[in-house]
Amino acid sequence: MPNPIINPAILLSPVETGYVAYDPIGDKLHQLNPGAALLAELCDGTRSVDDLRALAGPFMPEGSVDAIDRWIDDAMTAGLLTWGGSVSAAHREFSADELFDFASRLKSCGKVQTAFLCLQKTVELKPDHTEAWYKLGDVAQSVGRRAEARIAYEKYLELEPGGDAELEQILVALRGEAPPERAPDRCIQQIYRDFAWHYDSQMREDLQYQGPERLLDVLMPVIGERRDLSILDIGCGSGLAGVALRPLARHLIGVDLSPEMLELARKRNIYDKLEVAEITEWLENTKDSFDVIACCDCLIYFGDLGRIVSAAGKRLKKDGGFVFSMERGDVHPFKLTDTGRYAHHPDHVREAAASAGLSVAELREAFLRMEYGVEVMGLYAALTK
Amino acid sequence: MSQDAIKSLENALAQVKQDRRGFLKTLLVGSAVAAVPLMTSEAMAQDGGEEGKKKKKKKKGEGEEGK
Numbered sequence: 308m309p310n311p312i313i314n315p316a317i318l319l320s321p322v323e324t325g326y327v328a329y330d331p332i333g334d335k336l337h338q339l340n341p342g343a344a345l346l347a348e349l350c351d352g353t354r355s356v357d358d359l360r361a362l363a364g365p366f367m368p369e370g371s372v373d374a375i376d377r378w379i380d381d382a383m384t385a386g387l388l389t390w391g392g393s394v395s396a397a398h399r400e401f402s403a404d405e406l407f408d409f410a411s412r413l414k415s416c417g418k419v420q421t422a423f424l425c426l427q428k429t430v431e432l433k434p435d436h437t438e439a440w441y442k443l444g445d446v447a448q449s450v451g452r453r454a455e456a457r458i459a460y461e462k463y464l465e466l467e468p469g470g471d472a473e474l475e476q477i478l479v480a481l482r483g484e485a486p487p488e489r490a491p492d493r494c495i496q497q498i499y500r501d502f503a504w505h506y507d508s509q510m511r512e513d514l515q516y517q518g519p520e521r522l523l524d525v526l527m528p529v530i531g532e533r534r535d536l537s538i539l540d541i542g543c544g545s546g547l548a549g550v551a552l553r554p555l556a557r558h559l560i561g562v563d564l565s566p567e568m569l570e571l572a573r574k575r576n577i578y579d580k581l582e583v584a585e586i587t588e589w590l591e592n593t594k595d596s597f598d599v600i601a602c603c604d605c606l607i608y609f610g611d612l613g614r615i616v617s618a619a620g621k622r623l624k625k626d627g628g629f630v631f632s633m634e635r636g637d638v639h640p641f642k643l644t645d646t647g648r649y650a651h652h653p654d655h656v657r658e659a660a661a662s663a664g665l666s667v668a669e670l671r672e673a674f675l676r677m678e679y680g681v682e683v684m685g686l687y688a689a690l691t692k
Numbered sequence: 693m694s695q696d697a698i699k700s701l702e703n704a705l706a707q708v709k710q711d712r713r714g715f716l717k718t719l720l721v722g723s724a725v726a727a728v729p730l731m732t733s734e735a736m737a738q739d740g741g742e743e744g745k746k747k748k749k750k751k752k753g754e755g756e757e758g759k
Binding site for chain 1: 693696697698700701703704705707708709712715716719720723724725726727728729730731732733734735736737
């Protein structure tokens with residue numbers, strides 16, 4: 308009788324939980340625990356099933372020797388093993404580049420835990436693989452491995468110094484350092500330079516983003532029947548909120564730090580004026596006043612809200628409203644999260660409003676968007692003068 | 693794992709490539725349960741759903757994995 312042997316088409320890699328194996332013909336992923344990994348190593352074509360029982364049986368827990376036969380049957384059925392000849396044949400292992408490509412595919416298939424294991428092995432095989440370090444950090448975050456994410460991002464930045472302002476911001480959070488007052492301009496500009504081309508589809512379709520609709524919910528009670536308003540949309544981005552605001556506006560201005568996002572907003576042809584600028588400075592320098600100042604999903608890049616709320620309050624007309632959304636946080640006053648964005652406590656909104664001499668007309672919690680498959684709750688505020 | 697079991701394990705490990713022995717021994721010595729061979733098999737799907745999707749930049753041409 309021929310001996311069991313690893314299917315020669317299979318690619319294997321040791322990972323921290325055992326072995327990962329990929330069958331490119333059946334397009335199947337196999338994950339082997341440590342005992343199965345050892346048996347796989349022993350299945351090199353030179354040992355019979357009896358030999359395997361004799362080798363592995365003595366260290367198995369009492370009463371579990373049958374598990375060897377069961378595993379061989381399962382592995383044969385799954386295509387991991389085949390009945391081979393009697394000569395020794397080494398199985399094939401992933402190269403670092405093959406494993407990186409495989410990990411990328413695993414991630415795109417939603418198998419992030421396995422992708423994480425494969426990326427760990429990739430950087431072990433090829434420690435100067437910059438893309439693998441970056442992706443390892445990203446996937447480590449996805450699976451909640453903060454320490455590994457920090458190490459991976461630090462290694463990436465060591466290999467690509469000064470190459471990623473967003474990662475520098477994320478690392479502040481992962482290291483538990485005191486957060487900056489707000490995300491640096493170059494960080495925001497970098498994020499949206501890369502993000503602009505697929506922003507709308509990702510936010511609306513993949514992440515079910517509802518910021519503009521929920522913002523309108525808190526705005527409508529403030530403006531009542533009033534229309535033909537002068538509206539300023541700060542951090543207007545691609546104009547998603549502008550679409551909701553336009554029917555209420557006589558004059559609609561959009562301001563954003565990202566030229567790429569403003570270009571998208573321009574194409575919508577809904578704004579009377581668009582400007583590239585940092586929004587706090589813009590508010591502090593303008594002489595114009597507005598019925599409504601809206602800020603949708605932009606204050607996530609701000610820590611302390613005092614300065615921006617004060618600046619907005621000064622540019623509101625009497626009975627005007629400043630409406631904005633943010634990620635809801637449990638830490639007072641705010642927390643820099645591992646995404647590099649800030650989450651705010653509702654009390655901080657009340658404090659910032661009081662300091663600016665504004666009244667809190669609405670402050671409610673509602674769905675913002677999805678992230679990692681779970682709901683992110685937003686805070687929606689309407690402050691009035 | 694008992695001393696006898698560890699000896700048996702070392703005997704089995706002596707049959708595999710040298711660069712794997714330490715790795716497998718570390719995984720196996722700590723837990724007797726880990727020695728019971730188990731595997732899972734699954735088809736690679738094209739779209740794994742929401743698990744990895746987040747608000748994140750993705751460079752043009754990077755495919756879908758950045759979601």
